[in-house]
Amino acid sequence: MSRTKIKKHSSSVWMILPLYFFTLVFVAGPLIYMVALSFAQPGSGSAVEWNLTLENYKKILDPVYLQTFRESFQLALTSTVIICILGYPFGYFMAKMSESWKKKAMLLLMLPFWINSLIRLYGWIIILQNRGILNHVLKTLGIIDKPLKLLYSYPAIVVGMVYVLLPFMILSVYSSAEKLDWSLVEAARDLGAGKIKAFWTVSFKLTLPGLLSGVILTFIPSMGLFFIADILGGNKIVLVGSLIQEQMTRGSNWPFAAALAVVLMILTSLMIGLYRKITNVKELEGIG
Amino acid sequence: MELKNIRKGFSDEEEVLKGISLSIGKGEFITLLGSSGCGKTTTLRIIAGLEQPDAGQVFLDGRDVTSLNPEDRDINTVFQNYALFPHMNVADNIGYGLKLKKIPKAEIRRKVTEMLELVQLPGYEKRKPSELSGGQKQRVAIARALINNPQVLLLDEPLGALDLQLRRAMQAELKRLQKKLGITFIYITHDQEEAINMSDRIAVMNHGTFEQIGTPDEIYNHPRTSYVATFVGNANILKGKAENTKDGKVTVAIAGGHMAAACEDDSIRAGESVTLAVRSENIRIQEECSCGLQAKVEEKSFAAGQLRVVLRLADGSELVASRYGIDAKVEQGQTVSVCFAPEDAVFVDRSGEEKNEQD
Numbered sequence: 001m002s003r004t005k006i007k008k009h010s011s012s013v014w015m016i017l018p019l020y021f022f023t024l025v026f027v028a029g030p031l032i033y034m035v036a037l038s039f040a041q042p043g044s045g046s047a048v049e050w051n052l053t054l055e056n057y058k059k060i061l062d063p064v065y066l067q068t069f070r071e072s073f074q075l076a077l078t079s080t081v082i083i084c085i086l087g088y089p090f091g092y093f094m095a096k097m098s099e100s101w102k103k104k105a106m107l108l109l110m111l112p113f114w115i116n117s118l119i120r121l122y123g124w125i126i127i128l129q130n131r132g133i134l135n136h137v138l139k140t141l142g143i144i145d146k147p148l149k150l151l152y153s154y155p156a157i158v159v160g161m162v163y164v165l166l167p168f169m170i171l172s173v174y175s176s177a178e179k180l181d182w183s184l185v186e187a188a189r190d191l192g193a194g195k196i197k198a199f200w201t202v203s204f205k206l207t208l209p210g211l212l213s214g215v216i217l218t219f220i221p222s223m224g225l226f227f228i229a230d231i232l233g234g235n236k237i238v239l240v241g242s243l244i245q246e247q248m249t250r251g252s253n254w255p256f257a258a259a260l261a262v263v264l265m266i267l268t269s270l271m272i273g274l275y276r277k278i279t280n281v282k283e284l285e286g287i288g
Numbered sequence: 289m290e291l292k293n294i295r296k297g298f299s300d301e302e303e304v305l306k307g308i309s310l311s312i313g314k315g316e317f318i319t320l321l322g323s324s325g326c327g328k329t330t331t332l333r334i335i336a337g338l339e340q341p342d343a344g345q346v347f348l349d350g351r352d353v354t355s356l357n358p359e360d361r362d363i364n365t366v367f368q369n370y371a372l373f374p375h376m377n378v379a380d381n382i383g384y385g386l387k388l389k390k391i392p393k394a395e396i397r398r399k400v401t402e403m404l405e406l407v408q409l410p411g412y413e414k415r416k417p418s419e420l421s422g423g424q425k426q427r428v429a430i431a432r433a434l435i436n437n438p439q440v441l442l443l444d445e446p447l448g449a450l451d452l453q454l455r456r457a458m459q460a461e462l463k464r465l466q467k468k469l470g471i472t473f474i475y476i477t478h479d480q481e482e483a484i485n486m487s488d489r490i491a492v493m494n495h496g497t498f499e500q501i502g503t504p505d506e507i508y509n510h511p512r513t514s515y516v517a518t519f520v521g522n523a524n525i526l527k528g529k530a531e532n533t534k535d536g537k538v539t540v541a542i543a544g545g546h547m548a549a550a551c552e553d554d555s556i557r558a559g560e561s562v563t564l565a566v567r568s569e570n571i572r573i574q575e576e577c578s579c580g581l582q583a584k585v586e587e588k589s590f591a592a593g594q595l596r597v598v599l600r601l602a603d604g605s606e607l608v609a610s611r612y613g614i615d616a617k618v619e620q621g622q623t624v625s626v627c628f629a630p631e632d633a634v635f636v637d638r639s640g641e642e643k644n645e646q647d
Contacts, residue, residue, distance in 0.1 A: 186338050187371035189358040191385040191436065198359075201384075205375050 176210025
């Protein structure tokens with residue numbers, strides 16, 4: 001008995017080893033390389049000269065780039081707030097549906113994932129453009145006279161962000177609302193809480209971990225999804241993601257791109273840390 | 289507290305509650321007893337307001353509360369799975385109801401301490417429900433319901449998840465609490481022993497109706513239906529024909545033999561089909577008595593210090609005899625004579641009830 005147990009244990013270590021190796025080579029490796037690169041100097045073309053310098057970080061303090069960071073943050077924040085408002089009730093009520101409706105809702109939610117998100121974003125161009133479906137509908141209904149300039153605007157980017165990232169929020173909230181014991185809500189009602197009070201003191205508190213992980217799942221990507229801003233924003237608004245991409249391709253300045261990426265990473269980590277502190281998530285996560 | 293003709297069905301074909309009525313006195317300890325699926329939990333949920341009846345009314349203190357939300361009823365519930373809020377500590381759980389009533393914090397704290405002393409858990413304020421044992425969770429759930437000082441406390445199989453020893457202790461404690469506070473308790477259980485130990489009155493439920501409502505003594509010693517007799521008293525059911533009545537005794541023809549049974553009223557006519565209930569401990573085997581029934585011993589076993597003998601009568605019906613000690617010298621396959629004292633037999637399923645019971 002004990003012999004097989006030991007054998008099993010040691011073999012499982014060997015099974016996990018490739019995973020450690022993979023993580024080391026493909027996650028930790030590039031990260032270290034990126035940080036190192038951010039202290040290097042750009043050479044001619046896309047070459048890099050390994051002279052230690054803080055030049056790249058000083059460059060970020062330029063008001064133009066600071067503005068980029070601010071705008072990215074604003075956009076990510078706006079998108080995340082809208083995603084919370086739309087996604088939380090969706091996920092919450094999905095968990096309350098009957099089994100057969102749950103399956104249908106889940107299928108509808110997963111369906112868009114079968115199509116490349118780039119192609120789906122081009123779909124939004126068709127909807128939002130001057131002679132697009134939305135303008136057409138609004139005109140026929142007599143709400144507007146002249147087509148609205150919807151595409152290539154800030155709201156268009158927000159729409160794109162919300163559209164792409166909403167499912168992550170819904171699924172995250174759904175999975176924690178699914179685990180919610182509804183008899184707790186009944187107990188709250190029984191003890192004198194109205195529907196709304198019972199929701200805020202019990203259901204919401206217990207699904208908060210789902211909302212939080214949804215926020216993390218949507219806030220971080222929305223800082224970096226440059227192609228949404230490019231496609232629906234028409235390059236009018238430059239986000240940190242776009243800036244990094246630009247520095248790596250057209251600008252041929254990899255060290256500066258690396259410095260931007262490092263700053264972005266630190267900022268998002270700080271945000272998450274702050275958020276976790278505010279919502280006191282540890283206490284809630286302890287419930288499991 | 290009164291229930292009037294409550295009906296409830298979850299699907300078109302199945303009716304969970306078939307028009308039940310019950311009137312409960314102030315400060316009474318009443319138990320709804322029945323096997324799972326008999327509708328007792330649904331009844332409780334309707335009283336609590338967590339479920340709406342299809343028809344009928346619920347009265348509390350003379351007021352119709354049928355359409356009232358659970359939060360507006362002066363009724364609290366101890367749930368089967370306790371339903372303690374996992375994100376709050378014990379003190380916040382117990383004080384939840386008072387906090388909703390906007391009672392000052394200091395007073396809530398004082399009352400919570402008081403409640404914890406009442407349920408014998410002093411000093412547990414800061415614990416989380418996940419750090420409590422089953423019995424402790426149970427006490428917290430009771431404290432959380434009782435702190436609101438409701439008119440009626442509903443308890444849905446509150447001791448079901450506890451082990452036997454703890455269950456006995458909690459039974460006594462619940463009874464003590466109920467007497468001390470004078471609150472009406474409506475208690476749900478499928479355990480007949482629990483029901484008999486604790487209740488002032490028992491309502492035996494079966495298939496969405498009340499089979500019998502009465503004191504533990506009435507339910508145990510004078511069951512009116514064969515269901516009550518078997519469920520509460522582990523009785524044997526014997527079907528036969530009444531032959532003649534004399535001096536409050538009825539002779540009944542059963543499985544080729546004749547047995548006498550005591551009957552308090554003279555409502556039984558000769559020739560009538562009757563059903564007798566005789567508890568297994570009152571069945572005597574191979575003893576001198578004038579009127580024995582022939583039976584074959586099918587099985588003999590010991591359980592909890594009791595000898596249990598399964599007998600087969602001539603008409604194929606089964607009979608169980610049980611008693612303490614191991615004095616019966618019967619062997620498997622042996623044919624024995626079986627009898628019971630006239631006063632140990634009870635006529636069940638009579639007149640009104642008969643219509644419901646007979647297929």
